[in-house]
Amino acid sequence: MTHDHEPEILRYTAFSADPGGGNPAGVVLDASGLDEERMLAVAAEVGYSESAFLTERTGEGTYTVRYFSPKAEVPFCGHATVATAIALAERDGPGALEFATAAGRVPVTVVREGDELRATLTSVVPHITEIGAADLAEALAALDWPAADLDPALPPRIAYAGARHLVLAAATRERLADLAYGFARLEALMHRLDLTTLQLVWREGPEVFHVRDPFPVGGVVEDPATGAAAAAFGAYVRELGLVPEAAVLTLHQGTDMGRPGTLTVELHAGEERVRVSGTGTRIG
Numbered sequence: 258m259t260h261d262h263e264p265e266i267l268r269y270t271a272f273s274a275d276p277g278g279g280n281p282a283g284v285v286l287d288a289s290g291l292d293e294e295r296m297l298a299v300a301a302e303v304g305y306s307e308s309a310f311l312t313e314r315t316g317e318g319t320y321t322v323r324y325f326s327p328k329a330e331v332p333f334c335g336h337a338t339v340a341t342a343i344a345l346a347e348r349d350g351p352g353a354l355e356f357a358t359a360a361g362r363v364p365v366t367v368v369r370e371g372d373e374l375r376a377t378l379t380s381v382v383p384h385i386t387e388i389g390a391a392d393l394a395e396a397l398a399a400l401d402w403p404a405a406d407l408d409p410a411l412p413p414r415i416a417y418a419g420a421r422h423l424v425l426a427a428a429t430r431e432r433l434a435d436l437a438y439g440f441a442r443l444e445a446l447m448h449r450l451d452l453t454t455l456q457l458v459w460r461e462g463p464e465v466f467h468v469r470d471p472f473p474v475g476g477v478v479e480d481p482a483t484g485a486a487a488a489a490f491g492a493y494v495r496e497l498g499l500v501p502e503a504a505v506l507t508l509h510q511g512t513d514m515g516r517p518g519t520l521t522v523e524l525h526a527g528e529e530r531v532r533v534s535g536t537g538t539r540i541g
Contacts, residue, residue, distance in 0.1 A: 264288060266303060269340035272482035272510070272518035272535035274373050279511065279518035280482035281540055282337040283308030284344045288323070293330070300325035306472055306480045309337035315357065322356045326475030331453060333360040333419030335378060335484015335533055342367050342376040343537040360419035370536075377523075377534035378484065383418035383492030392450060396423060399443035400455075400471075406432045411460065411499065418488035418531055420453035422470075426460065433459040434513055436469055436479070444473035456486040461509075464500060466490075468510045481511035482518035484533045491522040491531040502526045 264285045273279030283303035288296060288310035300308040306326060313321040322341065324334040342354055346367040351374065354365045361381035368375055388396075393413050397404055402425070407413070411426030427433040436457070443455070454470040461467060468490070470480040480486075487508050494500045506522040523532040 264291060264299065266299060267344055268303070268305075268540040269344055269537055270540055271336035271339035271343070271484065271537040272520050273516075274536040274538050276538055276540045278516050279535070279537065280336040280480060280516070281305045282334070282340040284337070284341050285310045286341075286344060286348070288312045296323060297325050297330070301327040306475050306477045307331060307334040307337045309334065309341045311341065318353055319355045320357070322358050324358070326472075326477070328476035329474070331420060331475070333358050333363070333381070333485050335419070335486070335488060336482050338363060338365060338378050339376040339484055339535055339537050342378070343374045344539070346374050346376070347539070358419070363419070373536045375534055375536050377532050378488075380418040380488035380531045380533065382529050383416065383489060383531060385417070385493055385496045386415045388413050388415050388423060392446065395446050396425065396443070396455070399446060400436075400438045402432070408460065411458065412497070414493055414497070415450070415452070416456070416489035416493040418485060418492055420485045420489070421451055422454050422456045422486045422489045423450070423452050424456045424458065424490060424493050426458045430459050430461075430467065433457060433467060433469060436471070436513065438471060440473050440478065443471060447474045454480055454483055454486050456483070456490050458490065464504055464506045466506065466508050467512070468508050469513060470510070479514060481514050481516040482520060482535070483510065484520060484535070487520040487522050487533045488531040491524055491533070495524050500524065
């Protein structure tokens with residue numbers, strides 16, 4: 258490290274205006290003096306699913322950002338992006354930002370809505386791929402989900418919008434609520450397929466979904482609100498024609514963990530990238 262002082266570690270939650278809801282993230286607004294080992298140690302010390310580190314300011318409102326779970330660096334993290342943007346907005350005022358991430362450049366806009374700040378990120382260009390039958394069978398076995406419990410209207414796919422997520426749709430809300438999986442078994446499969454989370458979903462209505470995200474590769478059982486997976490899911494439903502070309506989706510996540518949050522996913526006609534927005538607030 259080039260600095261002889263400890264970094265200031267902020268704690269914010271994203272996708273909820275309630276400190277007890279949404280997904281908490283560690284935020285370090287000046288990580289210019291931290292090496293990779295120290296950032297990983299800070300993320301482990303904080304203990305949230307991810308922490309964000311601004312390692313360089315490259316211009317007005319433009320920063321280089323790195324994201325770490327307690328176990329490893331991840332290429333992109335949506336909720337930590339929202340948390341960081343809101344932290345910057347509280348310090349510098351709302352406006353436009355741009356984050357250079359390992360996955361690519363991610364524009365973020367923060368606006369004030371009454372007493373709340375809302376951040377909207379625009380994903381990198383997404384893509385969707387098939388999953389092999391053997392890998393799908395292993396994922397279902399790790400989850401202890403019978404194949405008959407899947408919703409055939411939302412077929413399994415791997416979706417990417419900065420990180421890779423396996424989308425699996427439950428046929429019922431009860432199936433989604435009953436989550437008790439083999440941690441090591443699922444972690445091994447996810448490492449082999451280079452997955453960040455599983456995006457488990459249940460469709461309540463045409464544009465309303467409930468989601469859960471197992472995250473064993475990050476060292477936590479479940480992520481309470483997952484912006485990167487929400488962006489990937491937006492690309493998934495659009496590519497499969499499950500929603501109109503222009504749509505606004507509402508994703509409810511964290512309810513089963515006691516940390517309810519809401520993610521808004523915007524799809525625009527003629528635009529490949531997906532927008533994900535939510536509120537956030539400082540914890541403590």
